Structure formats: C-alpha cells, structure tokens
Amino acid sequence: MSRMQKTAHQIVSLAIMVGFVCGAQGVQDMNLARPVELPFEQVLPGAIDQYEILTLSSTWSHEYFIQSRKLDDQGLTLEVTRGRSGLGAKPWLLARHIESGRGIGIFLAYPGNWRIELKPAGDNTVLHAATIPYPLETYDNVNGLPIPGALVSEFRGSWDDGANPIKAFIRSRLLRDMGEDWPLVQYNTWYDLEEHISHERLLKLAEAAADLGCELFTLDAGWYGNNKDWGRALGDWTVNRERLPEGIEPLAKRVRELGMKFGLWVEIEIADSDSAIVRDNPDWVLPVTTGNYRVCLDFGKPEVLAWASETIDRLVTAYQLDYIKMDFNTNLMIGSEADGQNLVLWRHYRGLSRLWTDMRNKYPAMVIENCSSGSLRSDLSAAAYTDTSWVSDAIGNRHNLVMNYGVVYVFPPEMNSHWTCTPENTDYMDIQACLRVNMLGHLGVSGALIPSEDPKAPKPWSDEARQQGKKEIALYKELRPLIRKATVFHLTEPADVNNPVTAQILQYTDVQADRSLIFVFAGGQGRQLNIQPVRLQPNVSYRVSGYDAFINEVVLSGEQLMAGYPIELPASNGSTILQIEPIK
Incomplete structure (x- = not known):
C-alpha cells in the first residue's frame, strides 16, 4: 500500500x-x-x-x-x-x-x-x-x-x-441538472406508522398525498424481508409478503396513476448479522465493530460490490424507480488504520463511490438521496454522488426551523431534504409556518395524512393542515425555480431550539436577476419585525410584494430597503414570504 x-x-x-x-x-x-x-x-x-x-x-x-x-x-x-x-x-x-x-x-x-x-x-x-x-x-x-x-x-x-x-x-x-420541476415535493411513509405498513393504508396515503399536490411517493423501511423488526430484516431485499401480499407493483402502479413518481428506501451496505447473506458469505463482512447486531458489507471486495449493484438493478427494474433513498445507520469503529495498513474503510468508501457512480450512469433520471441516521454521513462527497441529502431524523417543527436555518450554510438549499410531519398551531409556529419552514430546501411531507385505527398512530393532519398544505405546496412549486439557484444570506442571529423565541429571516437571491425571496418566521418573538436585506443596488428601485394578503406592495430604493423595511405579521407565531425585484 x-x-x-x-x-x-x-x-x-x-x-x-x-x-x-x-x-x-x-x-x-x-x-x-x-x-x-x-x-x-x-x-x-x-x-x-x-x-x-x-x-x-x-x-x-x-x-x-x-x-x-x-x-x-x-x-x-x-x-x-x-x-x-x-x-x-x-x-x-x-x-x-x-x-x-x-x-x-x-x-x-x-x-x-x-x-x-x-x-x-x-x-x-x-x-x-x-x-x-x-x-x-x-x-x-x-x-x-x-x-x-x-x-x-x-x-x-x-x-x-x-x-x-x-x-x-x-x-x-x-450537482446535476434535475429539470424544471426540481426539487420534487415528496411524501414519505415513515412517520405515518413507521415499518408497520399495509397495502390498503399505503393506497389511501398515496391518494391523500396526491391530493396535497405531492409529486413523489416514497416507500420507506419495512417493505422487505420477513416480519421481523425493520433493522433485523436488513440484507434480505425481497418483498415482505405478510405486510404486502400483493407485492409492491400494485402500489407503484397506483402512485403513477395518481400522477406521482415512485421511490423506495434501502440500506444496501448493511445486513443483520444473522441474515442469509451473511451466513452464506461470512467473508463479505467488513472487519470493523458496529456495536450491535448490524454488520457492514465490504464494498472494497469486487464480489460484494457486484452483489450490491445487481440488487439495486433488480429493484430499479422491477419497480421502475424514479427515486431511491439510500440510508446508512451504523457506526464503523476500527482500532487503527495507521501507516497505510488495514485501509478497510477507505476501500469500502471507494467501493460506495463506484456504486453511486454506476447508478448515475445506468439510471440518469433517477434521484439518489443520501441519508445516514439523519445527516451523520453528509460530507462534501455526498454532493458529488447524490442529488439530495436528508437533514435530520428530528422532525419537530422547532427543530426544522433551527436546522434548516443552519444547513443552508453548508449545502445549496435545493439538496436539503426535510419534511413537515405534524403541522399544528403553537406559540412559536402556526400551521403555515410549519409548512413553510421546509420550503427553505427540498420540501417534503410525512406523517398521518389520514386517520388510523392503530392506537400507536400519530395524530392525523387536521382539515386545516391539509387545506393549508395544498396552498403551500402550490406556492413552493411557484418559488422553486429561484430556490434552486439562490445564493443564501442569513439576516438574523440563529435561534436556540431550547429557547426559540427568536425571529429567523433568510434572503434567497437570484444574483443574475437581482431578485430575492425573504423568508420570515416570527418564532414567537412578536408581530413587528424589521427586514434588512443585503446586496441590493442602492440606486435601483425595487418592488416589494408578498404572498400573503397582509403584505402591501411598495416601491423603495435599494438603499432604503437595506436601511430597514418594517413589517407587521398578523400573529407572533406566523410567517411570510416577500419578493424583492428590480423595476426595469
């Protein structure tokens, strides 16, 4: 070496x-x-x-x-x-x-x-x-x-x-050019009943997601293996016929009939230590400590990488996948990799890069999502091989605001995937703000869009949340051409998730067009806020308008706007989105 x-x-x-x-x-x-x-x-x-x-x-x-x-x-x-x-x-x-x-x-x-x-x-x-x-x-x-x-x-x-x-x-x-409808608004099944899926409920969720305006329906963990815990079934990438007796094909077909694309979750690098793939191929296991029942398959070995590639090919072909969410929920602890010896992690990650590259070459229209217990493997290389990255497994509305404010320091907004799961009115955020906070990136939704008889089911979305969701998803589709090219400026200090009574304001600017969106979240701080945009041309006249009825259109110079533009929200837990564009 x-x-x-x-x-x-x-x-x-x-x-x-x-x-x-x-x-x-x-x-x-x-x-x-x-x-x-x-x-x-x-x-x-x-x-x-x-x-x-x-x-x-x-x-x-x-x-x-x-x-x-x-x-x-x-x-x-x-x-x-x-x-x-x-x-x-x-x-x-x-x-x-x-x-x-x-x-x-x-x-x-x-x-x-x-x-x-x-x-x-x-x-x-x-x-x-x-x-x-x-x-x-x-x-x-x-x-x-x-x-x-x-x-x-x-x-x-x-x-x-x-x-x-x-x-x-x-x-x-x-990043790849993903087309004019990127980022796609997705519904993901996980925060409904997690792995406890059924064919009948998935069909109803698909109809509810389509009614909201979602463009992608992703089936998360629980669709594969036997009826074990979703983690213990890893490595067996065949359909769980107890949960889905008709297979995945009827669901994928119905999703497309509803006008949506279809996606699937996998954790292809990991297998249960007692899975058939490990019992049959014990030498395929990466020689590291994971701390639990999971093992990592060694993508540094050509035969293992070939198996992974063939498995992905089979799934993509069988279900005509438009989207694949690739998760990784395991630590890889190793005593030493000093002096060029035992470079097992390096070889594994080289293999993973080859798998991702191969997937992109074979399926250029398929979106690849990077996920790892949230964003625990979201370094710069993720942007080199995948199209979108999951922000966090924390999906509380206050967490969403704080984390989405931070992640746009690191990655362009269009690749930061996060979901609104429980839109509700609180002292810090109303339903509209709960939806808009994920418009800061790659907007998605999850959770119980419809009621369930399962006592463990989360609280279903209210009628108000569903109606507001339709409006905000439609607005997001209108705004995303600017979002996917925006240069981001943070106009306020970050909020503390444990003491979130702080307004959060971000400016998304299309530098070439000199057009900006200002996302405003009052956060419980108060109704009256002062907006101070940056990087405007002082002597140019700008039209300031909004996407809410309480915002009156005005024309001000760049100099006036940068000195401060006061607005008043209807409530201290509300939000608004302003547009600033030059008058030609």
Missing part, C-alpha cells in the same frame, strides 16, 4: 493583501471555492485569540445547530473517529479574523474519519485538515474535486461570504 503515501503536506501561506493570495494555487476566484487535496495546511495571519469560528452540531437529531465562539489559546479540534463523516461534528468550518474580517472556510470530502485543527503558531494560526489516517490516496476526482479532498474558501466579510463560494462550487460543479 506504499502507493498511498504522500511525501509532503500541502502547505499554503496566507498573505494580508486585498483579498487572500494563495501561493502556488494562484489567486482565488472569490465566487468559487478552490479544491485541495488532503492533508491540507494553511498559515493564517494573527494570533489564535484574534479569531472566531462558526461550526455546526452533528449528533443524532441535533444536526446543523449553529455554534460560534471566539477562540482561545487552546485552539480547536474537530474530529470524527467512528466511520461516519458527520457523527459528532460536521467536516465544515469557517474561521474569521475578528479585526480584519478576513477568513477561511473548509469543507471536507470523505465519508470516513477525519480531523480539522486550528492551532497557535507563534504570532500566527495554523489550519490543518486531514483524513484519519493520513495521507490517503485520492480514489476519485469529480469535476475538479479530489476525494478524499476538500474545498477551501477565502473571504472577507460575513459568514455567508465564506460559505457561499463553497456552495457555488457544489452547485456549479457537483
């Missing part, structure tokens, strides 16, 4: 000039982050206690909570060692010199273990980022992005100025 060794670190010094000048890399395009190999190291001018950082939480059901603080002389270490790139920390960081406003952002592209450090170096500060172990050989290059690798953004100004060049690279170099 000596071919995996690199002889020197990539070291780039930072000069204090007009913008950042990047040694051998050349002058950076300030609108597009630059790809780099790992390990990466850069010297930042100024002592470490002159820097502040922005990071994002990443534990199960608590992803993308914004965390910012000033550094002290201890510096910072972010590290993941359990085989999933987002388990414990996001491989993403912004650091900014407090006085000058100059900073650097980095986002790693590797699904496995990694470390990012900011350490003092005399009068300067050093940023170091690497895989664990390092160095690891690059196993792919996707439109200039090495994997393993990273994107680096050098900026001066706000946190958005650091985040947006990374997202611009993702959108322009990594």
Whole structure:
C-alpha cells in the first residue's frame, strides 16, 4: 500500500493583501471555492485569540445547530473517529479574523474519519485538515474535486461570504441538472406508522398525498424481508409478503396513476448479522465493530460490490424507480488504520463511490438521496454522488426551523431534504409556518395524512393542515425555480431550539436577476419585525410584494430597503414570504 503515501503536506501561506493570495494555487476566484487535496495546511495571519469560528452540531437529531465562539489559546479540534463523516461534528468550518474580517472556510470530502485543527503558531494560526489516517490516496476526482479532498474558501466579510463560494462550487460543479420541476415535493411513509405498513393504508396515503399536490411517493423501511423488526430484516431485499401480499407493483402502479413518481428506501451496505447473506458469505463482512447486531458489507471486495449493484438493478427494474433513498445507520469503529495498513474503510468508501457512480450512469433520471441516521454521513462527497441529502431524523417543527436555518450554510438549499410531519398551531409556529419552514430546501411531507385505527398512530393532519398544505405546496412549486439557484444570506442571529423565541429571516437571491425571496418566521418573538436585506443596488428601485394578503406592495430604493423595511405579521407565531425585484 506504499502507493498511498504522500511525501509532503500541502502547505499554503496566507498573505494580508486585498483579498487572500494563495501561493502556488494562484489567486482565488472569490465566487468559487478552490479544491485541495488532503492533508491540507494553511498559515493564517494573527494570533489564535484574534479569531472566531462558526461550526455546526452533528449528533443524532441535533444536526446543523449553529455554534460560534471566539477562540482561545487552546485552539480547536474537530474530529470524527467512528466511520461516519458527520457523527459528532460536521467536516465544515469557517474561521474569521475578528479585526480584519478576513477568513477561511473548509469543507471536507470523505465519508470516513477525519480531523480539522486550528492551532497557535507563534504570532500566527495554523489550519490543518486531514483524513484519519493520513495521507490517503485520492480514489476519485469529480469535476475538479479530489476525494478524499476538500474545498477551501477565502473571504472577507460575513459568514455567508465564506460559505457561499463553497456552495457555488457544489452547485456549479457537483450537482446535476434535475429539470424544471426540481426539487420534487415528496411524501414519505415513515412517520405515518413507521415499518408497520399495509397495502390498503399505503393506497389511501398515496391518494391523500396526491391530493396535497405531492409529486413523489416514497416507500420507506419495512417493505422487505420477513416480519421481523425493520433493522433485523436488513440484507434480505425481497418483498415482505405478510405486510404486502400483493407485492409492491400494485402500489407503484397506483402512485403513477395518481400522477406521482415512485421511490423506495434501502440500506444496501448493511445486513443483520444473522441474515442469509451473511451466513452464506461470512467473508463479505467488513472487519470493523458496529456495536450491535448490524454488520457492514465490504464494498472494497469486487464480489460484494457486484452483489450490491445487481440488487439495486433488480429493484430499479422491477419497480421502475424514479427515486431511491439510500440510508446508512451504523457506526464503523476500527482500532487503527495507521501507516497505510488495514485501509478497510477507505476501500469500502471507494467501493460506495463506484456504486453511486454506476447508478448515475445506468439510471440518469433517477434521484439518489443520501441519508445516514439523519445527516451523520453528509460530507462534501455526498454532493458529488447524490442529488439530495436528508437533514435530520428530528422532525419537530422547532427543530426544522433551527436546522434548516443552519444547513443552508453548508449545502445549496435545493439538496436539503426535510419534511413537515405534524403541522399544528403553537406559540412559536402556526400551521403555515410549519409548512413553510421546509420550503427553505427540498420540501417534503410525512406523517398521518389520514386517520388510523392503530392506537400507536400519530395524530392525523387536521382539515386545516391539509387545506393549508395544498396552498403551500402550490406556492413552493411557484418559488422553486429561484430556490434552486439562490445564493443564501442569513439576516438574523440563529435561534436556540431550547429557547426559540427568536425571529429567523433568510434572503434567497437570484444574483443574475437581482431578485430575492425573504423568508420570515416570527418564532414567537412578536408581530413587528424589521427586514434588512443585503446586496441590493442602492440606486435601483425595487418592488416589494408578498404572498400573503397582509403584505402591501411598495416601491423603495435599494438603499432604503437595506436601511430597514418594517413589517407587521398578523400573529407572533406566523410567517411570510416577500419578493424583492428590480423595476426595469
């Protein structure tokens, strides 16, 4: 494995000039982050206690909570060692010199273990980022992005100025053009009765989803194997005939008759330790510790990868899949991968990248979703191989607001999949706000759209929620052409999910058209709010209009708007969406 060794670190010094000048890399395009190999190291001018950082939480059901603080002389270490790139920390960081406003952002592209450090170096500060172990050989290059690798953004100004060049690279170099109806509004079955599905109820849910205006119906876990727990049936990708005696075909047919596309959930990398696939092929198991009954199949072995590819082919062909949700709910813990030995995780993830690439080549119209107990494996490489990523398994409405506010620092909004499951009126959010909060990304719905006799069933959507859902889904379809090209600016401080009485306001701007949407969530703070958009042309006249009856159309200059535009909502738990467009 000596071919995996690199002889020197990539070291780039930072000069204090007009913008950042990047040694051998050349002058950076300030609108597009630059790809780099790992390990990466850069010297930042100024002592470490002159820097502040922005990071994002990443534990199960608590992803993308914004965390910012000033550094002290201890510096910072972010590290993941359990085989999933987002388990414990996001491989993403912004650091900014407090006085000058100059900073650097980095986002790693590797699904496995990694470390990012900011350490003092005399009068300067050093940023170091690497895989664990390092160095690891690059196993792919996707439109200039090495994997393993990273994107680096050098900026001066706000946190958005650091985040947006990374997202611009993702959108322009990594994401596929998914067409004019992207992102599709989907219904997913999981938060109805989870795995306890039946053919009759699925048909009724499909009709209810179509009535809302959904364009995609995805059958989540529980459709496969015997009648065991959904996790214990992993590895047996045949239909569970006790739950679905007629198979999946009649459901898929009805879904399409209703005008929707059809999707399916799989966890193809994982099998139950007592599954037939493991009993028949014990040497197919990745030699790592998972901590439970699950085992990971070793995609570093050609025969295992071939089995996975054949299984996916069979499912796609049998059900004519338009969408596949690929989950991964297992930690991969390994004692050591030092000195180029026992690189089992690297080989497995190289195999996974080949599977995803093969799927895209064979089925270019099929959408691939990345999921891992929420977003616990949502590093930059996910954007290189998949089309949309699940934000979190937490689907409470307050969590949705906080997490969707945070995730748009990391990924372009059109690839951030999250669902409204229990739209209801609370002190913080009304039904409309519960639906609109997921319009910040790839909108979906789940939950009990219709009543159930099952005593364990969640509370069904009310008539009011269903009627409001129709309106908001129709509005989302009108707005999504701008959403999928938007540059995002955060106009307020982040809310605390445990104390959420804070307004959240985001600006989504089509830079070429100079047209913006302003998403406003009062969050219980109060009815009167002051909107201060950014990056308008001061001397241009803009028309401000809204999608709610209480918003009156006005014409103001960019300078006037950026100084502050007051609005009053009907209630302190409400929301609104403004449109700002130049008058030609």
